[in-house]
Amino acid sequence: MTDKCILIGAPVQDGAGRLGCEMGPSAYRAAGLREALTDLGFVVEDRGNVAPGPACDIVHPNVAVHHLPEFHAWTRSLAEAAFQASGEGVPIFLGGDHSLSAGTIAGLSRRAKAESREFFVLWLDAHPDFHTLETTTSGNLHGTPMAYVTGQHGFGSFMPPLEAPVKPENVCMIGLRSVDPAERNALREAGVLVHDMRAVDEQGIAPLIRRFLERVDAADGVLHVSLDVDFLEPAIAPGVGTTVPGGATFREAHLVMEMLHDCGAVRSLDLVELNPFLDERGRTALLMVDLAASLMGRRILDRPTRSF
Numbered sequence: 001m002t003d004k005c006i007l008i009g010a011p012v013q014d015g016a017g018r019l020g021c022e023m024g025p026s027a028y029r030a031a032g033l034r035e036a037l038t039d040l041g042f043v044v045e046d047r048g049n050v051a052p053g054p055a056c057d058i059v060h061p062n063v064a065v066h067h068l069p070e071f072h073a074w075t076r077s078l079a080e081a082a083f084q085a086s087g088e089g090v091p092i093f094l095g096g097d098h099s100l101s102a103g104t105i106a107g108l109s110r111r112a113k114a115e116s117r118e119f120f121v122l123w124l125d126a127h128p129d130f131h132t133l134e135t136t137t138s139g140n141l142h143g144t145p146m147a148y149v150t151g152q153h154g155f156g157s158f159m160p161p162l163e164a165p166v167k168p169e170n171v172c173m174i175g176l177r178s179v180d181p182a183e184r185n186a187l188r189e190a191g192v193l194v195h196d197m198r199a200v201d202e203q204g205i206a207p208l209i210r211r212f213l214e215r216v217d218a219a220d221g222v223l224h225v226s227l228d229v230d231f232l233e234p235a236i237a238p239g240v241g242t243t244v245p246g247g248a249t250f251r252e253a254h255l256v257m258e259m260l261h262d263c264g265a266v267r268s269l270d271l272v273e274l275n276p277f278l279d280e281r282g283r284t285a286l287l288m289v290d291l292a293a294s295l296m297g298r299r300i301l302d303r304p305t306r307s308f
């Protein structure tokens with residue numbers, strides 16, 4: 001990893017079913033993200049918040065779909081911001097609902113391709129967000145970014161073209177416990193590596209992560225981590241609009257972050273779905289900052305590096 005972290009606010013909320021994620025970037029700043037990274041020895045540059053690109057008129061025949069022009073506009077500007085920043089340091093995207101990952105991952109994957117590196121995504125979420133514009137029934141576009149970035153059917157004429165679609169087999173999802181029927185089929189057909197909470201319960205989270213990191217390592221790949229607040233157990237992370245009981249515990253979440261740091265392959269991070277309006281005195285924002293710090297190298301005792 002480089003010694004520079006680049007904070008990029010992505011105050012996107014149109015992809016969610018309720019308002020509030022727009023306040024996410026401010027909450028991370030108030031919770032001390034910059035200070036936590038500075039304490040770890042990083043040079044931190046806060047680039048402020050990204051603005052959406054110019055709006056265009058697009059209408060999809062699925063009448064449930066809402067805010068598609070905004071999704072398009074955010075995806076364009078975030079892809080550009082991600083491509084630029086990933087050439088200069090480790091970008092950390094402060095969300096914003098999960099639709100922002102359509103842009104960040106598109107740009108990061110383009111960067112990896114430009115550097116001839118194999119690109120991997122670790123998706124930590126209660127949901128796979130693998131709907132297409134046709135299959136979503138809620139119409140909330142934060143349920144679609146993973147289908148878009150892996151080049152699933154039907155986005156072509158409605159969304160910016162992808163320069164470097166992500167290989168579905170290079171995506172690992174952990175923490176799933178709310179998967180819609182259409183997503184279940186699509187995930188299987190696409191060949192995404194998925195681990196639901198039952199797998200975590202039966203096998204433990206460390207072996208699941210370790211197996212994936214070994215693949216990333218064998219390919220000398222670069223890894224992007226997309227962390228949705230609802231990956232976590234709602235009792236410890238109430239500040240999110242789509243809580244699902246039975247999420248990752250405090251210890252499991254920190255262990256994943258520590259293992260990610262030790263693997264040395266993480267180049268970028270999305271912190272998504274924080275809704276400060278639903279939070280309790282900032283505790284979810286503070287937990288997300290602590291998890292980001294663990295991923296960036298905060299640890300309890302000294303350990304040898306690259307020991308996943």
Ligand SMILES: NC(=[NH2+])NCCC[C@H](N)C(=O)O
Nearest residue numbers: 098127138140142143180242
């Ligand atoms: N990023 C999220 N919180 N996604 C939740 C998606 C929930 C549901 N699958 C939907 O499409 O509406």
Ligand SMILES: [Mn+2]
Nearest residue numbers: 098125129228
């Ligand atoms: Mn999500």
Ligand SMILES: [Mn+2]
Nearest residue numbers: 126127228230
């Ligand atoms: Mn989710």
